[in-house]
Amino acid sequence: MRIKYLIVGAGMSGLAFANFIDSDDYLILERDSEIGGWCKTVKKEGFVWDYSGHFFHFKHPDIEAYLRKRMPDDEVSTVEKSSKIRYKDALIDFPFQKNIHQLAKDDFIECLYDLFFRDEVAASFDASSFKGMLYEKFGRGISEKFLVPYNEKLYACDLEELDRGAMGRFFPFADIEEIVRNMRRPDNASYNATFTYPKNGAIMYVNALASEVDESKIWLDQALVNVDLNRKIATLSDGRTIGFDHLISSAPFDRLLPICGVEPEPGVFSYNKVLCFNLGFDKKGIEGVHWIYFPEKKYSFYRVGFYDNILAGASGGKGDDAAGSRMSLYVELGYEKDAEVDVEAAKAQVLADLEAAGVIDGHILVADHHVVLDPAYVHITEDSQAAFDELSSMLSLCGVETIGRYGGWTYCSIEDNIVEARALAAKFNTLEALDSKD
Known part of the structure; x- marks a missing residue:
């Protein structure tokens, strides 16, 4: 089997590339059992949670319009950040x-x-x-x-x-x-002063992109385990091999390299991982605030977000039960990349810290969920940038393009991933058009 465009990862970057490439000769490999990457959404006991807080700040109206067109009319509202x-x-x-x-x-x-x-x-x-x-x-x-x-x-x-x-x-x-x-004329606007959020979670933006992709071209539970750069052959976790002309990867760059037979300098690509708890409580708590930053070391978490307030803002105060009468949180804790995460101990500490911070007071936990984002935030250093530039250029010469936050080893927004994937698809579309004229 040979494919022109072999896409690794069914997250926002991979799905966006499939949306904008003119060719139908593509295949998407996804190692997980579901699409979405870190943009998955969980629904439990009436609560709507993401794999950590994902809020969208569109700077390209055409991209936002493209996604909105593929979603229910009343799905998304704009929220003014607090x-x-x-x-x-x-x-x-x-x-x-x-x-x-x-x-x-x-x-x-x-x-x-x-x-x-x-x-x-x-x-x-x-x-x-x-x-x-x-x-x-x-x-x-x-x-x-x-x-x-x-x-x-x-x-x-x-x-x-x-x-x-x-x-x-x-x-x-x-x-x-x-x-x-700002002391007299407050202006706290930032790149995300307003954001959009779907009432059914970030997965709705993923589904908008997926709606333009043939389901048969998405292979779930299929990890990439080896790439022969010389022969342009990929080996999958089930042992099958696929030839390709171009491999488009949003997989973490440091993990793609050894799959391609390339060993970077030890430690050059560093990152953290994040344990995210989603917690649903029996009654409301702090009103009107969308998230709070916690710099002090006495708290185990660095940020707490309030989905109930976000969903209330995105629905004019007429949200579902989670947004109406109960409190719905995401809580994020950062860890070194090699640290062992004791989820139960962390959960107990988080609940104690939430009480100490006054976020919960007599609240009863009625539902919870957790996920470890590994990797979460890449560490951008002079060495990592130099190594990425050199090694990604080498891979590109072999037909392998790396995109996205982790494929590109960068700090970026979800919209940036779509923009980058669209630009790469446009480059290939142009080359295909020129080739067809020859």
Whole structure:
């Protein structure tokens, strides 16, 4: 069997490529028993949960329209974000650096003073690192009260290991003028100031893409175990072999390499993993907030999201039972990539921490679900970028293209994955059109 386009991964990237490639000569391999990758949705006891929080911030109206056209008319609504930071038992607005005036007086003065005299400490850190960038831009107070501890919990690593631009456009920068102006004229807009969310979960966007793909061309429970780059032959977990002209992979890059017979330098591709709990409680709790960031080490989690508030916002306050009378949470904990995750111990600690934080108070847990995202956030470093550029170029010469957050070893949005997959498909479509003219 030979296929022109062998697509590895039935997540957003792989399905998007299948949508936009003009050829019908493709096949999608998915190692899981369901499509969607980390965009799966779980429904349990009336609660609607995703594999962690997935909220969509479309910058390309044509892509949003493409997806919406393939979904029920009333499925998606736009929500104006309300996000908070819990700091010293108080909730302040996100982003922290633009809302230091909401802190207690002593903390505010410390942050403002350190902001103006940030050059005094910036020289102590490597300016090319993510940590060095934080001290350079915001000084010691803002960095040490929120930016450093929060991101250390998120990435589960020393921030000096990450590149200065590890978060790209997703980091909420603010200069001194913006910070001071925000004290009188609040403007906390960011790249995700508004977001869209389907009432039946993120899987609805996945299903929109899947609706344009022939089901017979998606092979579930089929992992890629070997690729012969010279002969362009892929071996599957069931022992079958498939020849290909082009292999389009959204699989984690560090795991694709040995499958292709390429061994990278040890440790060059690092990442964290995230344990996400979805928790359903018998009654409502905090109202109106969509998610809260927890930088302090006394809490095991770094972020808690409120699906009941999100779904209420996305349905005009007329959501289902989970969005109406009960509280529905996602709770995220970061781990080093090699750490062992004790789910039951973590769950007990999460429930204790939620109570200590005032998120639950006499609530009864009526439903729960968990998933370990492995990988979750890749660690972008100078070495990883150089290695990726070199090795992905080598694979491309052999007919293998790597895309998506993990295939491209980058920090990006779900829309970015669709944009990238569409661009790659357009390149192949153009080449096919030119070949047909010859």
